[in-house]
Amino acid sequence: MTSAQMPSSRAICIAGGDGSGKSTQVAALATAFVEQGLTPAVVTIWDVFDDPVMSAKLPYENAADVFxxxxxxxxxxxxxxxxxxxxxxxDLAEAKSPDVLLLNAYWYKYFATEVAHGGDPAVLRSLAAGFPEPDLTFFLKISAETTLTRKDQPSDYETGYGDFLEFQRHSLRVLDQLSTDLGWTELDGTRDQDEITATILDAIGNR
Known part of the structure; x- marks a missing residue:
């Protein structure tokens, strides 16, 4: 699979399953980059709802409608x-011309989830071919059981419309394989969040 070219901004991806701490790390990294005098732009899947132009054209009033x-x-x-x-x-993030793109979950999580839903991995990988490859990807590894303790009210989508643990285990296995295939940096997602942030910043600084 060939990837599209990433823009001139440096791109850092925080990958992981549901409840792995991706958003926590992305927020911490964004703060750290601002303190360094850099301009970060965070990319999450539902950013279109926060854009006044795009959101005005959407037929959905809230996340419940989308799900x-x-x-x-x-x-x-x-x-x-x-x-x-x-x-x-x-597109919205790149339009801001940031110094750093922070990719929260990116296509990896949704690919894994859809494979767990029964999608054909080869077909879904081909659909993802247009996404640029990040400069660095950090994979926050946790178990499905840990996910359950962190998710008080998982969405139907996160449960696979069935058994939560079975579905999450399948999704995490797919992420494990992606990590192997794509050479991600794997981190223990159960560690102290500040320690994880420091580890990521050290790794970024050494590249």
């Missing part, structure tokens, strides 16, 4: 929808 729509789609059609939203979020 209701996702539920009736197949893994292939749902992946098209999710990936288009992520491409739009990436």
């Amino acid at each position: 209701a729509y996702l539920k009736v789609l197949s893994p292939r059609s749902r992946s098209h929808f999710l990936f288009h939203a992520l491409h739009a979020a990436l």
